[in-house]
Amino acid sequence: MRADSTITDNAVTITSTRSLGTDVSLIAFHCPGIAEHARPGNFVNIKISPQNQPLLRRPFSIHNVEGDTVEIMAKSVGCGTTMLCGSPVGAELQVLGPLGNSFTVDSPEFEIALLVSGGIGTAPMRFLEKSLHTAGKKVCHVIGGKTGRDVQTAGLTNCFIATEDGSEGFEGTVVDLLRDKFSYFSESRSAKVFSCGPNPMLKALAEFCKENSLPCEASLESIMGCGIGICYGCTVELKKISGSGTTTILLCQDGPVVDAERLLF
Ligand SMILES: Cc1cc2nc3c(=O)[nH]c(=O)nc-3n(C[C@H](O)[C@H](O)[C@H](O)COP(=O)(O)OP(=O)(O)OC[C@H]3O[C@@H](n4cnc5c(N)ncnc54)[C@H](O)[C@@H]3O)c2cc1C
């Protein structure tokens, strides 16, 4: 959990928007307070409209930080995200962040990072790739979607694609692709997996990593309210870090990044 003093609530103005297909947009805003303290895996909680609808803030991973500018990648799935994806340059947002914990990028246990993501789970991977490069690590992305339209590679390097319908790249899931090409991707060096995506993908990936004794961090999602540990709306049950049994965490504070070995689903 981060020190509360680094979290700020900011009135920001959208400085750029870019559509990446029909339902995904990149949205940038100038926010020195969040840019200075953001770490890969952190998220922001956004009040999208000053009106009552939607009443609660919505959580988004930090996609990129460039100087004082913070960027998010949003997929339109409901009222808040549709409103956000349709917001023009100049629109105002209230943005709380940076929130949550972060991926561990500078550990000596690995030389090459395999960034495995599915669908909108690719959102945190750009900031993560940059941080890993700064830490001197090699990065390889394995990105999946149901079809080619679900795959996002904006700003990423060294990407390998898997689609379930075979419309782009390898036909199958990201875990099928990883199983097929693991020694090629890892270059037979010490590897660590960083992941974000739908729960079935994370579950299959956690099993693959366990079978292959690979460390794996996973960024999870839950419905969130406050984003700062007050409402208890984001509880997730995980295996205990040591010993047997389970424990419940607040994903907004003790996550969203967890050791994949702890996943129960
Ligand atoms: C830590 C975290 C980081 C996230 N990062 C991103 C990101 O970078 N980009 C992005 O597009 N989305 C991200 N999400 C998911 C995003 O917050 C939800 O899609 C959003 O809150 C939905 O709001 P809405 O008003 O559009 O949907 P609503 O109208 O509230 O709901 C529409 C549908 O979406 C479902 N839904 C609502 N919240 C979530 C959720 N958190 N996860 C999955 N389904 C949900 C609802 O059950 C419902 O079926 C993240 C979620 C979390 C917890």
Ligand code: FES
């Ligand atoms: S979202 Fe309120 S406690 Fe986590």
